[in-house]
């Protein structure tokens with residue numbers, strides 16, 4: 001069985017973002033990402049300087065840890081990273097579903113896997129201009145198609161006016177996908193400083209700006225949500 005590069009497994013906590021906000025969950029965060037977003041809040045799982053901290057684990061070992069953390073009570077497992085779509089989660093999803101666990105995956109939509117169809121929720125998070133990344137829309141489209149019947153949602157981080165306009169354009173192209181927008185944390189933790197100071201008032205101001213802008217604009221398609229875990233715990237890692 002192939003190994004998955006794991007940065008951290010933690011929980012139970014609540015899902016802090018998007019469609020499943022507030023839902024109890026255990027996170028499996030993988031190491032390695034094909035993107036380098038300018039404002040990434042999880043660089044310890046992206047930057048290869050930290051690869052020595054990423055542990056190769058097989059599906060049995062990961063599921064054992066999930067069972068321990070959840071005390072054997074089935075819940076939703078959130079697969080994130082880094083880009084978790086680099087890894088092979090097929091065997092873990094198959095194993096977990098047999099025991100009643102559900103699986104949600106967070107990815108930017110740059111890499112497709114055939115096991116996307118087995119997810120309970122695929123969250124595609126294409127990156128706006130402020131990230132300094134360039135979206136490959138063919139690759140994104142392939143992810144949407146690979147989901148097949150699996151529930152799929154889109155989540156876009158918005159930092160400024162340009163991101164906002166961009167998000168509206170993307171929403172038009174994928175109007176059948178439920179959309180969640182969230183303000184950015186402009187004070188993400190440096191990878192070697194897990195609990196770095198956070199500008200909470202600045203984040204709340206960005207949330208208010210985003211709500212006002214969206215409503216004044218008469219754009220009623222998206223749900224506008226903060227990162228709830230950030231409001232509760234700041235930049236703390238493993239929550």
Ligand SMILES: C[S@@+](CC[C@H](N)C(=O)[O-])C[C@H]1O[C@@H](n2cnc3c(N)ncnc32)[C@H](O)[C@@H]1O
Nearest residue numbers: 039040041042081082083106107108125184185
């Ligand atoms: C750390 S990423 C990992 C999964 C995947 N690489 C992705 O970007 O979707 C998880 C989520 O956090 C969001 N995110 C990362 N940095 C952020 C920041 N500084 N402020 C708000 N959201 C952020 C991403 O856009 C993504 O939706």
Ligand SMILES: Nc1nc2[nH]cc(C(=O)O)c2c(=O)[nH]1
Nearest residue numbers: 013014015016017080229239
């Ligand atoms: N509680 C909590 N909710 C989250 N939603 C997305 C997260 C992520 O980093 O992928 C995340 C996270 O790290 N913690």
Ligand code: SF4
Nearest residue numbers: 033035036037040082
């Ligand atoms: S795609 Fe996700 S994990 Fe990768 S750098 Fe961007 S926000 Fe971070």
Ligand SMILES: [Mg+2]
Nearest residue numbers: 041042080227
């Ligand atoms: Mg996060």
